[in-house]
Amino acid sequence: MKLLLIDLDTAAVERLNAVLSGAGIHCRSLSGEHCDLYRELQHWPADIILSCIDSPHRDTLEHFAHSHANSPQTIIELGGRSSESIARLASELQLSLYAINSLRDSLLQALLDTIICQLRSLDQLKTEMAAARFTLEQRNHTQQAVSYIVDKFALRPQQAEELLRKNAHLQRRSIEEVAEGLLAGGELAAMAT
Amino acid sequence: MPKHRRPPASAPEKTALRLGFMPLSDCAPLIIAYEKGFFTAEGLDVELCRETSWAAIRDKVGLGILDGAQMLASMPLTSRLGIGGPRFNFISAMVLDLNGNAITLSHELYQHLAAVDPHSANCPAAAAAALRSLIRLRKPSQPRLRFGTVYPCSPQSFELRYWLACGGIDPDRDVEIVVVPPPKMVSAMSDGNIDGFCVGEPWNTLAVQQRLGDVVASKYQLWNNSPEKVFAVTEDWAARNPNSHQALLRALLRACVWLDHAAHRQQCARIISQAAYIALPEDTVALSLRGYSQKHHAERPQYQPDFHVFHRYSANFPWLSHSDWYIAQLYRWQLLSEPLNLEDTASAIFKPDLYRQAAAALGIDCPKIDRKSEGNLHEKMLMPNSTQLGPNRFIDGTIIPVGGTLQYLEQLKLAANALDTLRQINPEQRLGNQ
Numbered sequence: 001m002k003l004l005l006i007d008l009d010t011a012a013v014e015r016l017n018a019v020l021s022g023a024g025i026h027c028r029s030l031s032g033e034h035c036d037l038y039r040e041l042q043h044w045p046a047d048i049i050l051s052c053i054d055s056p057h058r059d060t061l062e063h064f065a066h067s068h069a070n071s072p073q074t075i076i077e078l079g080g081r082s083s084e085s086i087a088r089l090a091s092e093l094q095l096s097l098y099a100i101n102s103l104r105d106s107l108l109q110a111l112l113d114t115i116i117c118q119l120r121s122l123d124q125l126k127t128e129m130a131a132a133r134f135t136l137e138q139r140n141h142t143q144q145a146v147s148y149i150v151d152k153f154a155l156r157p158q159q160a161e162e163l164l165r166k167n168a169h170l171q172r173r174s175i176e177e178v179a180e181g182l183l184a185g186g187e188l189a190a191m192a193t
Numbered sequence: 194m195p196k197h198r199r200p201p202a203s204a205p206e207k208t209a210l211r212l213g214f215m216p217l218s219d220c221a222p223l224i225i226a227y228e229k230g231f232f233t234a235e236g237l238d239v240e241l242c243r244e245t246s247w248a249a250i251r252d253k254v255g256l257g258i259l260d261g262a263q264m265l266a267s268m269p270l271t272s273r274l275g276i277g278g279p280r281f282n283f284i285s286a287m288v289l290d291l292n293g294n295a296i297t298l299s300h301e302l303y304q305h306l307a308a309v310d311p312h313s314a315n316c317p318a319a320a321a322a323a324l325r326s327l328i329r330l331r332k333p334s335q336p337r338l339r340f341g342t343v344y345p346c347s348p349q350s351f352e353l354r355y356w357l358a359c360g361g362i363d364p365d366r367d368v369e370i371v372v373v374p375p376p377k378m379v380s381a382m383s384d385g386n387i388d389g390f391c392v393g394e395p396w397n398t399l400a401v402q403q404r405l406g407d408v409v410a411s412k413y414q415l416w417n418n419s420p421e422k423v424f425a426v427t428e429d430w431a432a433r434n435p436n437s438h439q440a441l442l443r444a445l446l447r448a449c450v451w452l453d454h455a456a457h458r459q460q461c462a463r464i465i466s467q468a469a470y471i472a473l474p475e476d477t478v479a480l481s482l483r484g485y486s487q488k489h490h491a492e493r494p495q496y497q498p499d500f501h502v503f504h505r506y507s508a509n510f511p512w513l514s515h516s517d518w519y520i521a522q523l524y525r526w527q528l529l530s531e532p533l534n535l536e537d538t539a540s541a542i543f544k545p546d547l548y549r550q551a552a553a554a555l556g557i558d559c560p561k562i563d564r565k566s567e568g569n570l571h572e573k574m575l576m577p578n579s580t581q582l583g584p585n586r587f588i589d590g591t592i593i594p595v596g597g598t599l600q601y602l603e604q605l606k607l608a609a610n611a612l613d614t615l616r617q618i619n620p621e622q623r624l625g626n627q
Contacts (some may be wrong), residue, residue, distance in 0.1 A: 056374040058246035063372035066345040076279035
């Protein structure tokens with residue numbers, strides 16, 4: 001089965017490729033901006049298309065679907081009823097689904113579940129990573145400051161950490177702030193040893 | 194707008210609303226309603242969402258991601274019928290504008306046309322006939338000329354087909370029609386991917402200004418004062434939020450009244466040309482809004498005061514006869530084969546009574562009838578400064594009286610068996626020999 005991904009970001013493409021290839025789905029990614037979509041759709045006849053809902057090339061895709069009845073058609077409902085998965089795909093992931101008519105609704109539902117699960121978890125991970133970035137950077141600064149003190153004053157790591165803690169207490173600042181100041185260079189002289 | 198005392202409006206059920214628009218000159222009613230505070234005055238907190246495709250607008254309104262949107266005039270109908278995309282039950286109680294599109298050919302192709310017939314410069318019918326001559330001279334090995342429109346079954350698509358057909362060109366066999374996003378239309382022509390296009394402003398002006406293309410027909414010349422964009426919501430949304438719907442219609446109607454003042458057009462261009470909306474130079478956007486059409490780079494822009502009509506001529510009224518015309522075009526081009534009852538179909542989608550309610554609240558007169566004849570009013574037949582109805586001629590002189598849609602289809606040589614079925618389920622339509 002061939003799945004064409006149009007105007008999806010790289011991380012989403014990699015994630016879907018990694019997961020769906022294991023189920024026998026061959027993914028291909030395209031940027032609508034840099035190709036003749038009509039030609040690509042004819043040369044690589046996909047069974048399913050997943051397009052960014054905001055791709056400016058959606059209308060071209062619609063035209064191709066309209067003029068080629070055997071090509072993937074826009075899917076808005078499953079089993080003749082409105083689908084929560086389709087709505088989530090559009091509203092939460094900004095994606096639109098196209099599929100050839102002969103595919104079973106159960107297959108599409110399973111595919112939607114996988115896509116939503118994978119991309120939602122990817123989105124969640126990205127959000128969490130963004131939130132954790134500051135904490136990780138601070139931790140990194142502290143480790144670098146400890147290494148610096150170990151080298152500079154020939155102390156053991158535990159002693160260097162204690163020194164940072166003591167300075168933080170004296171300066172009424174956090175250990176991370178003291179570490180950052182130390183690395184910036186301006187507060188080295190003020191370090192109470 | 195006449196001065197009057199407005200009765201207090203019922204409180205809107207939903208006040209925080211998201212409305213979609215496309216970056217085209219005729220998104221102006223939504224932008225102006227927002228910028229001039231007409232939405233706020235109705236107690237609405239509107240967020241405008243710039244969209245990148247008509248399919249996105251269709252799906253987002255249909256799935257409830259947007260509350261309503263600017264839509265192609267044919268879209269509520271084709272979506273209801275499931276033609277050119279999935280089925281959605283949209284309704285429209287208001288037309289946002291008339292006219293505004295044009296057909297532009299690449300400068301190279303235009304020069305060939307002008308060599309065949311110099312009248313191609315200013316006569317759309319002559320240009321179409323010249324194009325037919327050129328197509329017949331092409332070798333079988335040459336690829337078909339390629340024309341861009343903006344969406345399958347769009348007004349632009351029907352206008353392009355109408356123009357080609359009036360020159361004796363079969364749009365499905367003699368040329369290739371593709372869909373290109375409006376902001377990509379000029380670059381597609383520049384790259385040689387298309388030989389012409391039918392699109393709204395300011396993209397025709399931009400092609401001419403960049404010496405890439407020449408305008409051979411305006412939408413006005415093809416069918417005077419025909420509908421271009423409508424405001425649409427889903428049937429469910431309208432049923433759940435009748436007061437919010439009326440508040441939106443009133444705000445948009447006030448914007449359309451404001452926009453129809455010639456003195457406001459430059460200000461409108463300044464506002465909608467901003468990065469958040471169309472993101473093009475003010476002068477490019479202003480030209481057609483101020484009623485000027487630049488057809489050829491070497492010539493001065495021509496004054497066409499009705500190039501964009503936002504309110505006069507009862508522009509905002511959702512005429513059911515416009516729906517009839519779109520249905521006729523769907524049959525004409527074999528995009529629809531299922532027999533339909535014209536009255537039921539049109540009245541399920543277009544809502545004149547909802548428009549009348551909003552207009553009455555603002556003291557604006559509006560038509561008492563739901564359908565009108567099309568093609569029967571020439572500019573010279575109207576009183577100067579007529580505001581109730583404008584000219585409505587077709588380029589080929591067609592006249593479609595009220596109830597005459599099937600007669601019109603008969604003239605277009607629609608298959609006899611299809612016409613028989615249509616006659617049976619549309620008994621109110623005139624018979625062919627009447």
